[in-house]
Structure formats: structure tokens, C-alpha cells
Amino acid sequence: MPDVLHGIGVSPGIAAGPAYRIGEPPRLPPPRLVTDAPAEIALAVGALASVAADLDRRAESTVDATAADVLRAQAMMATDPVLHETIADSIRAGADAGHALHAAFGEFRRQFEAAGGYLAERAADLDDVRDRAVAVCLGQPMPGVPQPGHPFVLVARDLAPADTAGLDPRQVLALVTEAGGPTSHTAIVARSLGLPAVVRCDGASRIADADPVTVDGTTGRVEVGVDEATMALAHEREQRRRARLSTSAGPGRTADGHPVALLANIGSASDLASAEADGAEGVGLFRTELLYLDRAVAPTFAEQVAAYEAVFASAAGRRVVVRTLDAGADKPLRFLQQEDEPNPALGVRGLRLGRRYPEVLRTQLDAVAQAARAAEANVWVMAPMVATAAEASEFAALCREAGLSIAGVMVEIPSAALRAADLVATVDFLSIGTNDLSQYTFAADRQCGELADLLDPWQPALLQLVAACTAAGRAASKPVGVCGEAAADPGLALVLVGLGVSSLSMSPRAIPEVRESLAAHSLAECQRFAEAALASADAAAARETVLGAAFTADSAR
Amino acid sequence: MATRTVTVGSATGLHARPAALFVAAAAAQPVAVTICTANKPPVPARSMLSVLALGARQGTEVTLEAEGEGAEASLDALADLLVRDLDAEPAGA
Numbered sequence: 001m002p003d004v005l006h007g008i009g010v011s012p013g014i015a016a017g018p019a020y021r022i023g024e025p026p027r028l029p030p031p032r033l034v035t036d037a038p039a040e041i042a043l044a045v046g047a048l049a050s051v052a053a054d055l056d057r058r059a060e061s062t063v064d065a066t067a068a069d070v071l072r073a074q075a076m077m078a079t080d081p082v083l084h085e086t087i088a089d090s091i092r093a094g095a096d097a098g099h100a101l102h103a104a105f106g107e108f109r110r111q112f113e114a115a116g117g118y119l120a121e122r123a124a125d126l127d128d129v130r131d132r133a134v135a136v137c138l139g140q141p142m143p144g145v146p147q148p149g150h151p152f153v154l155v156a157r158d159l160a161p162a163d164t165a166g167l168d169p170r171q172v173l174a175l176v177t178e179a180g181g182p183t184s185h186t187a188i189v190a191r192s193l194g195l196p197a198v199v200r201c202d203g204a205s206r207i208a209d210a211d212p213v214t215v216d217g218t219t220g221r222v223e224v225g226v227d228e229a230t231m232a233l234a235h236e237r238e239q240r241r242r243a244r245l246s247t248s249a250g251p252g253r254t255a256d257g258h259p260v261a262l263l264a265n266i267g268s269a270s271d272l273a274s275a276e277a278d279g280a281e282g283v284g285l286f287r288t289e290l291l292y293l294d295r296a297v298a299p300t301f302a303e304q305v306a307a308y309e310a311v312f313a314s315a316a317g318r319r320v321v322v323r324t325l326d327a328g329a330d331k332p333l334r335f336l337q338q339e340d341e342p343n344p345a346l347g348v349r350g351l352r353l354g355r356r357y358p359e360v361l362r363t364q365l366d367a368v369a370q371a372a373r374a375a376e377a378n379v380w381v382m383a384p385m386v387a388t389a390a391e392a393s394e395f396a397a398l399c400r401e402a403g404l405s406i407a408g409v410m411v412e413i414p415s416a417a418l419r420a421a422d423l424v425a426t427v428d429f430l431s432i433g434t435n436d437l438s439q440y441t442f443a444a445d446r447q448c449g450e451l452a453d454l455l456d457p458w459q460p461a462l463l464q465l466v467a468a469c470t471a472a473g474r475a476a477s478k479p480v481g482v483c484g485e486a487a488a489d490p491g492l493a494l495v496l497v498g499l500g501v502s503s504l505s506m507s508p509r510a511i512p513e514v515r516e517s518l519a520a521h522s523l524a525e526c527q528r529f530a531e532a533a534l535a536s537a538d539a540a541a542a543r544e545t546v547l548g549a550a551f552t553a554d555s556a557r
Numbered sequence: 558m559a560t561r562t563v564t565v566g567s568a569t570g571l572h573a574r575p576a577a578l579f580v581a582a583a584a585a586q587p588v589a590v591t592i593c594t595a596n597k598p599p600v601p602a603r604s605m606l607s608v609l610a611l612g613a614r615q616g617t618e619v620t621l622e623a624e625g626e627g628a629e630a631s632l633d634a635l636a637d638l639l640v641r642d643l644d645a646e647p648a649g650a
Contacts, residue, residue: 082604115612
């Protein structure tokens with residue numbers, strides 16, 4: 001009988017294949033007495049040789065030329081004769097293989113760091129070669145993403161950006177992690193690569209290398225030790241799902257025809273191509289930060305106009321919601337002096353920057369207005385990090401002054417949700433940023449992986465704040481949308497629509513899945529799911545109740 | 558003792574691919590070759606880590622040294638490799 005594990009499905013899709021665990025960097029045990037120096041030297045040099053062979057093999061199978069060069073350079077580090085001499089000397093002086101490797105690599109690491117610049121950045125490559133060689137000496141699997149040479153399901157405690165940087169979506173079938181959460185790095189990477197993923201999977205530590213598993217990234221179900229027939233069935237279900245998604249098209253609507261605009265989150269005009277391919281009805285979140293990143297001075301008015309025009313031109317005839325500069329906290333900008341804030345997430349960020357640099361906001365609004373005049377897109381503007389109705393009405397006034405007719409605000413701060421009726425009275429629409437709204441509602445840092453359970457967008461408290469916004473929007477007959485990871489979750493999307501959300505903005509890739517999910521359920525069903533989620537004791541119960549009711553029939557077909 | 562002093566021609570300096578090509582060529586020579594910069598002592602040219610640690614950039618002057626039969630020809634070949642912009646040449650060329 002297969003072992004059934006449950007986690008949180010964070011990226012939809014079904015996968016089946018052998019599981020392989022990511023290797024953790026080895027911990028060096030206490031020094032060991034060496035009695036046979038030549039044998040110890042052979043152990044260390046042999047380990048380096050097998051590391052070099054593995055790196056060369058990976059270089060051969062990599063299509064990315066730059067990545068292949070890095071791997072070949074690393075292989076040459078492992079076979080370096082001077083390194084081998086240093087290690088042999090240190091073993092003859094009494095060190096064991098592991099400590100000799102650490103000492104020898106440490107010497108070169110110091111030289112690399114002293115040289116600075118490009119070389120200092122390569123110190124991590126050196127550490128990687130060292131960790132691999134030490135792992136071989138200790139008889140442990142090499143750290144990093146395994147390369148079994150055939151497609152596999154990647155299992156890890158958690159995934160760091162360094163692990164996922166070179167992830168090959170043709171080799172990796174799905175991701176399963178014990179830690180993490182819906183907003184964790186693993187989840188974001190999985191969705192951008194279109195890989196099924198399950199996080200917070202209890203018992204994932206029991207999965208051994210080569211165990212045959214199935215992974216359902218919608219329901220969060222992971223089966224370990226499945227037979228051939230189950231694997232074949234999973235492949236078949238995934239093929240049917242993909243066929244359904246590839247023919248998925250048209251505007252978002254529930255089974256009974258209630259319209260829900262499916263919009264794309266983009267950072268520049270180049271993101272629009274994929275958004276169109278996935279059938280986005282417009283842009284629900286145009287992040288303008290990209291233009292400002294890594295700049296010593298603010299981009300000029302003309303430069304901004306050109307960038308906005310490019311986006312508006314590609315979205316002719318559709319809605320584009322421009323978010324004004326959202327700098328600060330995790331996105332500091334060099335030309336704004338933002339250092340020395342003891343708590344940047346609670347500091348002068350988002351719309352608050354307008355207090356300190358009113359000209360930056362005004363120039364941006366003028367540039368958006370200028371670009372909008374020439375465009376056929378339907379341009380809306382919204383401000384991030386709005387806390388009060390006064391801020392909302394000031395922003396709306398600035399927009400009108402600039403000649404922008406549709407102004408809204410983002411709801412990311414609990415105070416804004418609690419006073420949504422006052423806010424919506426002064427603007428044309430609300431857009432709920434669920435990621436920040438979670439962070440501020442639960443006083444849990446978005447980047448703190450340990451608190452991922454608090455940042456779960458199924459938290460009833462978060463949904464209650466969404467409900468407060470939609471109630472205010474309904475009373476004022478003004479639209480309330482959601483832009484944030486929550487909108488990309490095909491199960492939670494049903495709840496949001498049931499709560500009265502009129503548009504969902506997400507990574508374009510997530511759109512077909514959400515469209516199909518909506519098309520399979522009526523508005524009345526969505527409303528029942530919303531009630532059930534709000535009435536749940538916690539996020540896990542809300543998820544289980546709704547997914548159980550919404551997708552059981554799906555899984556069977 | 559044969560010596561050659563040349564300036565590094567590769568755009569990224571003696572790093573990554575140019576370094577790998579140079580070190581592989583040095584290892585293939587019949588004589589032991591050393592390489593140094595103005596402010597660092599000579600290191601074996603067949604040691605990837607030592608060559609990288611020189612931190613030589615495009616335009617940095619480096620000196621090659623070797624002794625014995627074939628030293629002159631070896632240094633000619635290696636010096637020729639160093640002055641070229643290896644980053645601008647397609648892989649496998």
C-alpha cells in the first residue's frame with residue numbers, strides 16, 4: 001500500500017516519477033586520527049576526482065553555455081594539482097581528508113576574497129566543490145540538486161534560490177518540500193516554471209531516493225511507493241488536464257456566467273507577450289519599480305513616458321492598472337535615501353515616499369498621464385501602502401490633477417480594510433494585495449520562512465478583511481480586485497469570487513488553471529465556499545473544506 | 558629561462574572560460590610553466606585555482622616563465638592564447 005502524505009498544494013498539476021532528495025551540505029565531524037597518510041591522501045584525491053567527473057558530466061548535459069562553462073571551471077578547480085599538493089601536505093602533517101580539504105579550499109577562498117569583484121563572487125563555486133568532495137569522503141550524497149540522468153520529483157526540506165537557479169524543468173517533474181508555505185520561494189519558482197508543487201508536506205523526510213511517487217499540486221496529496229498502474233493513471237490525468245488547459249480561452253466566468261476579469265501581473269512590456277498567450281484580459285498590476293531599480297538618480301520623465309507607452313501600446317483596448325512606485329522594505333531604491341530605517345516594512349515605503357519626495361510621485365503620475373493620452377489602453381492608476389481615507393483622497397486628487405480619470409488604492413494594511421467604505425468613497429476601485437495584507441495582519445515578515453503558516457492566504461482573518469473590502473465595494477458599486485499570490489490559487493480563487501471579488505490578477509501562467517476552476521463552479525457554489533472558509537477555525541480547515549468540496553469530483557475524472 | 562610578458566586580451570579577464578582554456582593548454586605543454594602579475598609571485602600555470610587567484614583582468618600585464626627543451630615554443634603558444642579575446646571567440650573554435 002502506498003504511503004499517503006498531505007501538504008499544501010501551491011502549484012497545480014499532477015506528476016509521477018521517482019523521487020530524489022536534494023543533498024544538504026555535509027557537516028564536518030570532529031578531527032579523526034590518521035594512521036595511514038597515503039590511504040587518506042588517496043581518499044581525498046579520489047573524492048575530488050569523482051566530483052570533477054560529476055561536474056564534467058553535468059557540463060556535457062547542460063544546454064546553457066554559460067552554466068556549462070561554470071561547471072567546467074569548477075571541475076578544473078577539483079583537479080587542480082596545487083590544491084592536491086596542499087591537501088597531501090596537510091594530511092602528512094596529521095589532518096584527516098575532510099579537514100585537509102577545508103583547509104586547502106580555505107586558503108584559495110581567502111585569495112579570491114582578497115581579489116574582490118568577480119572573483120569574490122566565485123567563492124561560492126569554491127565552497128560548492130569543497131562540500132561535494134567532503135560529502136564523498138564522508139560517504140554522503142553530494143549536496144545540491146541531484147542529477148540522476150532522467151526526470152524525477154525533487155524532494156527537499158526547503159529550497160533556496162541557489163538550489164532553484166539551475167533547475168531544469170525538463171528533468172524536474174515536481175517539487176515536494178517539508179517546510180515552506182504558499183508564499184515561499186519554492187512556491188513562487190514552481191508557479192513560474194509551471195511545475196506541480198506541494199509544500200509543508202509532513203512525512204516528506206521519509207521519502208527515499210528512487211521511491212516512486214505521485215504529486216498533486218492542487219490538492220497537496222503525495223503518494224509514496226505507488227505501483228506502475230497508479231503512475232500511468234497520474235500521467236493520463238495530467239495529460240487530460242493539460243489538454244483542457246491548452247484549449248482554455250476567453251474571459252473568466254463562473255459556470256453560470258458570472259464574469260470575473262482574469263488579469264496579469266507584469267513588470268514591463270516584455271511580460272505582456274506571455275500574458276497574451278495565456279489569455280489575460282488586461283493587466284491588473286503593472287509594477288513600475290523595474291524602471292527605478294539600480295538607479296543612482298530617478299528615471300527621467302521622457303524615459304518613463306516611453307516605458308509606459310510601450311506597455312499601453314501592447315495592451316490596446318484593454319485595462320492596464322498601473323501601480324505607482326512601491327519602493328522600500330524588500331525593494332529599496334538607491335536614489336531614495338532609505339537606509340537606517342529600523343523596521344523598513346513599517347517605514348517610509350509605497351505611497352508614504354510621496355511625503356518625503358512629492359516630486360517623484362508627481363513626475364510619475366504626469367508620465368503615466370502623458371503616455372495614457374496617446375494610448376488606446378484603458379489606464380487605471382493605484383497607490384500602494386495606503387493606510388487611511390485621507391491618503392486615498394489625496395492620491396485621487398493628485399491623479400485628477402495629472403489628468404488621470406480612474407484612480408484607486410491598494411488594500412495592504414488592515415486599517416485600510418477596516419475602513420474600506422471610507423476609502424472607496426474617495427476613489428474608483430480597490431485592489432487587495434494579499435501578500436502584504438497577510439504580512440501586516442499577522443505581524444509576520446513575508447521573508448521569514450518559519451512563519452509561512454501565518455502567511456497562508458487561506459487564513460480566515462485575511463479572508464474576513466477581504467470580505468470587508470468587497471462589502472464596501474458592493475455598497476458603493478465600485479470594483480474590488482485581488483492581486484497577489486492568493487489570486488493564482490485555483491481553489492482560493494473560488495472563495496475570493498464568492499466573497500465578491502470582481503477581478504483576479506496573477507502571474508500570466510496561472511490564468512488558464514484559474515479560468516478552468518471558475519468555469520467548473522457556479523457563483524452560488526463559490527459563495528458557499530466563501531462562507532465555509534470564513535467559518536473555518538484555521539487556514540488548514542478552510543483549505544481542506546473547500547478543496548474537498550470543490551475538487552473531489554475533479555480528481556476522479 | 559624563457560620568458561614572455563603580454564597583456565590579457567579577454568574581455569572578462571583571466572576568469573571563467575578564458576582561464577579554463579589557458580590552464581588546459583598549459584597542462585598540455587611538455588614543460589612546467591609559471592605565470593605571475595607585477596604584484597604577485599609566480600604560480601604554476603596548470604593550476605586553475607592559482608591562475609584565478611591572480612585576478613588578472615583585460616589589460617593586466619602577465620609574465621610567463623619556463624625552462625628546458627621546448628620552453629620557447631610552449632611560451633609562444635600560451636602567450637598567443639593570452640593576448641586573444643577568448644570571450645569573443647565561439648565555444649569549440
